Amino acid sequence: MALGKRARSQQAQLWIDSRSLPTAPGHPFYQKLNEVLKEHGFDEYVEGLCAPHYADRQGRPSVPPGVYFRMLMIGYFEGLDSERGIDWRVSDSLTLRQFLGYPLTAATPDHSSLSRIRHRLPLELHQEVFAWILTVLAKVGLLRGKTLGVDATTLEANAALRSIVRRDSGVQYREYLEGLARASGIATPTREDLARLDRQRPKKGSNQDWEHPNDPDARITKMKDGRTHLAHKLEQAVDLETEAIVAVQLCPADQGDTTSLEGTVLAAQENLLAVATDPVAAAQLHAQPLQELVADKGYHSTATVAGLERVGIRSYVAEPDRGRRHWHGDEAAQAAVYGNRRRVRGHHGRVLHRLRAERNERSFAHELETGGMRRLHLRHHDNILKRLLIHAGARNLGLVLRRIFGVGTPRGLRDLLAAFSAALARLQQLVLAWLAHLTFSRPSAQPPDFRPRAATHVQIPRTTTPFSPGC
Secondary structure, eight states: OOOOOOOSOOOOOSOOOGGGSOOOOOOHHHHHHHHHHHHTTHHHHHHHHHGGGSOSSSSOOOOOHHHHHHHHHHHHHTTOOSHHHHHHHHHHOHHHHHHHTOOTTSOOOOHHHHHHHHHHSOHHHHHHHHHHHHHHHHHTTOOOOSEEEEEEEEEEOSSOGGGOEETTTOOBHHHHHHHHHHHTTOSSOOHHHHHHHHHTOTTTTOTTTEEOSSOTTOEEEEOTTSOEEEEEEEEEEEETTTOOEEEEEEEETTSOHHHHHHHHHHHHHHHHHHHHTSHHHHHHSOSSSSOEEEEOGGGOOHHHHHHHHHTTOEEEEOOOOOOSOOOTTOHHHHHHHHHHHHHHHSHHHHHHHHHHHHHHHHHHIIIIIISSOSBOOOOSHHHHHHHHHHHHHHHHHHHHHHHHHSOSSHHHHHHHHHHHHHHHHHHHHHHHHHHHHHHHTSTTOOOOOOOOOOOOOOOOOOOOSOOOTTO
């Protein structure tokens, strides 16, 4: 074989035969996902939903809505955190081109097109698409809606903490410290002087005093790993029977859990009502949706438990140790809190809390860690929530694919096939070793002779019987 050399320069061809262009066999995961979306009429639904936001005749054709939503789903399935990364990955992959319906001769959508479409389409439309995906889950029996687990986590904002400014005057943080240093008698403060002065100030990172000029929705908060960053709060309601995400809410990071719970419960109710409008999906839902709600200690308060009791939701909210309570004649609140305490301590309550700790945290791990959304690359509340809704919708579609393949992502299917191939190779080795053991363990057996033998010719007699496939 001769040595091949890489071409030092390339000259573009004027004419290319389309039959000579490379093609991909496609990924079975994305092929099946397209089949699921086609079966339920995804493209027709989103095109009709987005039609009022586009011109009827004027202008060039835009990126199809089905392509836009599929590209956001790719962000979850491929673990891509930014729309620039999605753009690069799609343009580089023959498999993803086939998933989107773009041949090799066509240019895939640019990240600026995704941004423009996201600004054009309202938040309510993305919520309707998320509810449509929930309807698909209900049709295949992956949504019950009886028992929901609620939990929240923080997302690092696309904003630097050193760029915050005063809300009242717009002065930057360093300039504000230099003014304090000059007021205390330090004419030319050094960096060490400013750091020493900053450590001595109480409540120096108050959200009432500081904001980021380009992302005012971000809040100064402590992350899960103990660091202080500008962040947003993601709160989700998960169906504890099927692991389907029923509601997604984006809240300020400094908002308490007891305050944000009401919005998440309302969003879950609206989504379940939207699913119930489809007769096939309604038949799969529980007769009494949102009957039970499970949450940790951060969501417990007298007002929260009493409010859930009033709307007919049976609460299983873990109660912190607050000592002896004094009710001052409020029998309704007392009955609600004691009833919640009794249910949490029961066997059913302990089972539900174990499920909540497992399945809520698993959904966050899939979306944010392997799905790549722990660090945000978008700003402002609506932009972030639009991306989060489709991201969570892709995770829900992964549950449908998990029922088919046993895994919910293309990488999971790849790892499953690799593990199956390794197990098959190991089984083959064991069978060969067992056969060799049987051969050499007999007393009169001799090692097999691998010397080549003379070729023998076998004459097959002719027959007049015609060949039939059943022979």
